[in-house]
Amino acid sequence: MSVLAAGGFEAFGLASGIKESGAPDLALVATADRTPVSAAGVFTTNLATAAPVLVSRAHLADGRAAAVIVNSGNANAATGEQGTRNAQRMCELSARELGCEPTDVLVCSTGLIGIPLPMAPIESSIGRLAAGLATDPGAATAAATAMLTTDTVKKESVATADIGGSLTLTVGGMAKGAAMLQPAMATMLAVLTTDVAVDPRALRVALQRAVGESFNQLTVDGCTSTNDTVLVLASGALGNPPIGFGGRGYHALTDALTAVCGDLAEQMGRDAEGATKFARITVVGARTVDDARRAARGVANSQLVQCSLNGQDPYWGRILSELGASGAFIDPLQVDIAYGGITVCRDGIAAEHDDRALAAVMAAHDIDIRCDLRVGQSEASVITTDLSYAYIDENAKTS
Amino acid sequence: MSVLAAGGFEAFGLASGIKESGAPDLALVATADRTPVSAAGVFTTNLATAAPVLVSRAHLADGRAAAVIVNSGNANAATGEQGTRNAQRMCELSARELGCEPTDVLVCSTGLIGIPLPMAPIESSIGRLAAGLATDPGAATAAATAMLTTDTVKKESVATADIGGSLTLTVGGMAKGAAMLQPAMATMLAVLTTDVAVDPRALRVALQRAVGESFNQLTVDGCTSTNDTVLVLASGALGNPPIGFGGRGYHALTDALTAVCGDLAEQMGRDAEGATKFARITVVGARTVDDARRAARGVANSQLVQCSLNGQDPYWGRILSELGASGAFIDPLQVDIAYGGITVCRDGIAAEHDDRALAAVMAAHDIDIRCDLRVGQSEASVITTDLSYAYIDENAKTS
Numbered sequence: 104m105s106v107l108a109a110g111g112f113e114a115f116g117l118a119s120g121i122k123e124s125g126a127p128d129l130a131l132v133a134t135a136d137r138t139p140v141s142a143a144g145v146f147t148t149n150l151a152t153a154a155p156v157l158v159s160r161a162h163l164a165d166g167r168a169a170a171v172i173v174n175s176g177n178a179n180a181a182t183g184e185q186g187t188r189n190a191q192r193m194c195e196l197s198a199r200e201l202g203c204e205p206t207d208v209l210v211c212s213t214g215l216i217g218i219p220l221p222m223a224p225i226e227s228s229i230g231r232l233a234a235g236l237a238t239d240p241g242a243a244t245a246a247a248t249a250m251l252t253t254d255t256v257k258k259e260s261v262a263t264a265d266i267g268g269s270l271t272l273t274v275g276g277m278a279k280g281a282a283m284l285q286p287a288m289a290t291m292l293a294v295l296t297t298d299v300a301v302d303p304r305a306l307r308v309a310l311q312r313a314v315g316e317s318f319n320q321l322t323v324d325g326c327t328s329t330n331d332t333v334l335v336l337a338s339g340a341l342g343n344p345p346i347g348f349g350g351r352g353y354h355a356l357t358d359a360l361t362a363v364c365g366d367l368a369e370q371m372g373r374d375a376e377g378a379t380k381f382a383r384i385t386v387v388g389a390r391t392v393d394d395a396r397r398a399a400r401g402v403a404n405s406q407l408v409q410c411s412l413n414g415q416d417p418y419w420g421r422i423l424s425e426l427g428a429s430g431a432f433i434d435p436l437q438v439d440i441a442y443g444g445i446t447v448c449r450d451g452i453a454a455e456h457d458d459r460a461l462a463a464v465m466a467a468h469d470i471d472i473r474c475d476l477r478v479g480q481s482e483a484s485v486i487t488t489d490l491s492y493a494y495i496d497e498n499a500k501t502s
Numbered sequence: 503m504s505v506l507a508a509g510g511f512e513a514f515g516l517a518s519g520i521k522e523s524g525a526p527d528l529a530l531v532a533t534a535d536r537t538p539v540s541a542a543g544v545f546t547t548n549l550a551t552a553a554p555v556l557v558s559r560a561h562l563a564d565g566r567a568a569a570v571i572v573n574s575g576n577a578n579a580a581t582g583e584q585g586t587r588n589a590q591r592m593c594e595l596s597a598r599e600l601g602c603e604p605t606d607v608l609v610c611s612t613g614l615i616g617i618p619l620p621m622a623p624i625e626s627s628i629g630r631l632a633a634g635l636a637t638d639p640g641a642a643t644a645a646a647t648a649m650l651t652t653d654t655v656k657k658e659s660v661a662t663a664d665i666g667g668s669l670t671l672t673v674g675g676m677a678k679g680a681a682m683l684q685p686a687m688a689t690m691l692a693v694l695t696t697d698v699a700v701d702p703r704a705l706r707v708a709l710q711r712a713v714g715e716s717f718n719q720l721t722v723d724g725c726t727s728t729n730d731t732v733l734v735l736a737s738g739a740l741g742n743p744p745i746g747f748g749g750r751g752y753h754a755l756t757d758a759l760t761a762v763c764g765d766l767a768e769q770m771g772r773d774a775e776g777a778t779k780f781a782r783i784t785v786v787g788a789r790t791v792d793d794a795r796r797a798a799r800g801v802a803n804s805q806l807v808q809c810s811l812n813g814q815d816p817y818w819g820r821i822l823s824e825l826g827a828s829g830a831f832i833d834p835l836q837v838d839i840a841y842g843g844i845t846v847c848r849d850g851i852a853a854e855h856d857d858r859a860l861a862a863v864m865a866a867h868d869i870d871i872r873c874d875l876r877v878g879q880s881e882a883s884v885i886t887t888d889l890s891y892a893y894i895d896e897n898a899k900t901s
Contacts, residue, residue, distance in 0.1 A: 149823060149826040149827075150831070151822045151826025151832065152834065181851055181852070182851060183835060183849065183851040184835075215819065216819075216823060217847065217851070324515065327827040328823060329819075329826060404643050407897050410896075410897035414894075414897075419580075420579065420580050420615025420616035421588075423615065424550050427548040427549040427550025427551070428547070428726040433549050433550065435580065436582060436583075448616065450582065451580055452581060452616070453617070453618075454584040491894065492894060494805075494896075495812060495889060497809075
């Protein structure tokens with residue numbers, strides 16, 4: 104059910120013809136009664152911001168939205184002022200069908216950069232898209248499928264949390280992409296829904312925290328796309344007293360958002376095209392959380408570490424070097440490094456270990472790498488993949 | 503002649519047995535009279551600093567050195583306190599043969615990380631190495647060859663500059679590596695010599711400038727190794743009045759150092775293993791030089807851009823995205839991007855161009871990419887390569 108797991112929403116998706124392949128490429132999520140509700144977004148920090156990001160940011164200024172329209176197959180990025188007009192037009196077309204204001208509609212696009220968005224397929228399909236809005240599982244699947252590009256599977260997740268007063272909130276979500284893993288198609292997008300009533304500012308901070316603990320801890324190639332967007336709409340269908348900052352409801356909402364975002368991020372990592380390994384880099388004992396994140400990200404983003412994962416080679420010297428170059432404080436004579444619980448480096452030098460057990464760890468699809476800096480108490484974890492021939496194949500050509 | 507092009511030095515190299523392959527692995531450069539002269543170094547910023555870097559830094563505290571000993575085949579990095587003792591021992595052994603102080607000897611190592619440096623081959627070969635010191639071209643070649651790891655060719659360069667008073671200075675140098683391109687073998691090293699008399703502090707600043715304009719503008723994978731080192735010794739054999747800060751001599755020296763370092767950096771880029779492309783990313787019109795460098799480096803380090811070069815795909819949307827994510831200030835509606843002089847993006851959107859001419863540009867081995875941010879007057883240039891199957895092969899296994 105994913106994006107429809109939380110009450111108060113409808114969804115649908117179809118093939119409009121943006122994609123030459125004829126695959127589904129247009130999705131719509133709306134409140135059941137078409138009225139705007141509390142909404143929040145987290146957007147790419149890339150200065151070459153895509154048009155839909157600019158438009159969605161503006162439409163979220165009041166913290167409210169009634170719908171999200173998503174297209175795949177074209178990122179509507181590097182498309183200039185016409186691109187912005189096209190993104191606005193997508194909102195207008197949706198609003199006309201839904202009977203809401205254009206500024207209550209958010210828009211996401213994903214696909215190739217630098218190619219004008221073809222509007223004709225959208226203009227001719229929007230009526231059918233809105234007419235298809237429904238609450239059944241098939242409708243949720245249609246929406247989750249229509250946002251995909253080079254993904255091999257759709258990505259959905261649901262979490263619940265007790266907020267007291269015998270009430271249980273639900274957060275559901277759908278996503279596409281794996282950071283910039285599918286760069287020719289760019290972008291990661293996620294659309295989340297929840298049934299709680301919540302102050303828009305509290306929703307925004309909760310979403311930022313959830314994204315910081317999930318999508319921002321996933322890295323495949325260190326790239327930040329022009330279109331990255333995570334949106335959440337809160338219907339209020341649960342009938343709870345509105346959640347503000349702090350308190351049981353706020354924490355429950357943050358936890359549920361984090362759980363859904365974390366699950367979607369892991370699904371993205373696992374769908375990383377061409378990847379033969381799924382690795383979790385955990386740095387503990389850092390002086391600060393920033394240091395821990397910087398160190399974990401430095402290791403995870405390293406082409407050299409990714410190559411060694413591809414080759415199942417436990418070359419910890421490369422990891423130590425990346426920790427040292429990451430900008431985080433380390434004392435090289437204190438660092439411990441372990442693959443799958445087998446310590447290969449202790450006090451910054453080679454540690455005796457069971458080579459056969461280590462080979463078994465490296466041969467597995469999932470590999471845990473743990474680095475203990477032993478200079479503090481902070482920790483962070485980042486998900487990444489290996490670097491493979493298939494990654495090059497995927498990204499050497501846009502078509 | 504390279505490292506012996508400037509008067510006042512001798513060199514030699516041989517196979518000591520550090521490398522199991524039996525390839526040359528030990529090189530020595532010394533002043534002709536074994537007395538210390540002005541010397542300077544630029545070292546890695548990696549906090550997991552290799553032992554030879556720690557020792558060389560300490561030995562350069564007085565701005566003087568009489569010799570440089572270099573081994574390949576083992577980086578003596580992540581080797582703890584024993585590693586430091588071994589690096590010091592290399593200096594002691596050299597000093598004993600040369601008749602100078604151990605603190606007048608600098609040491610460089612390159613090769614695998616995390617494996618104790620085998621000292622027996624060095625102990626047993628040092629006498630033969632010192633006895634072989636000579637000024638003939640064969641001796642220079644022996645030294646340049648013995649510092650190589652996975653390099654396919656030795657890297658040497660010479661530059662001269664007029665310093666007035668009918669005097670012409672000479673800078674020569676030898677190098678190995680391509681940043682972290684050969685990561686299993688780690689490191690870039692360069693040893694330079696010059697015949698001028700120069701104040702050590704002026705020499706140090708001149709070297710820093712030269713490195714900033716050359717090696718620091720080369721990037722293959724964004725990695726900073728544990729061992730990166732550039733050293734220069736100035737014999738004074740030219741008989742010039744000592745060069746201080748500023749003036750014709752200082753600028754001539756800086757220019758010649760920059761020319762040699764730039765040439766060596768380009769040779770490293772061209773020897774990048776597995777690379778099928780050699781690309782120069784030039785960013786102009788940036789607000790500051792820092793912005794220009796950040797933007798050029800962001801594009802050059804991008805796995806996605808490197809993959810598109812490998813596929814000969816002029817996907818400029820990716821370049822625009824990397825410019826936007828680089829941290830440099832850009833206005834996406836003002837950016838122009840050209841491959842080999844063919845503008846494919848103007849004002850941040852697709853520009854009409856000759857597809858056949860563009861295909862010819864992308865098919866060439868050398869590709870120039872020029873990005874005009876049009877928000878200022880600053881520029882910078884960075885050298886990189888494509889990302890290929892062979893890069894993965896080279897780095898998936900350490901042996």
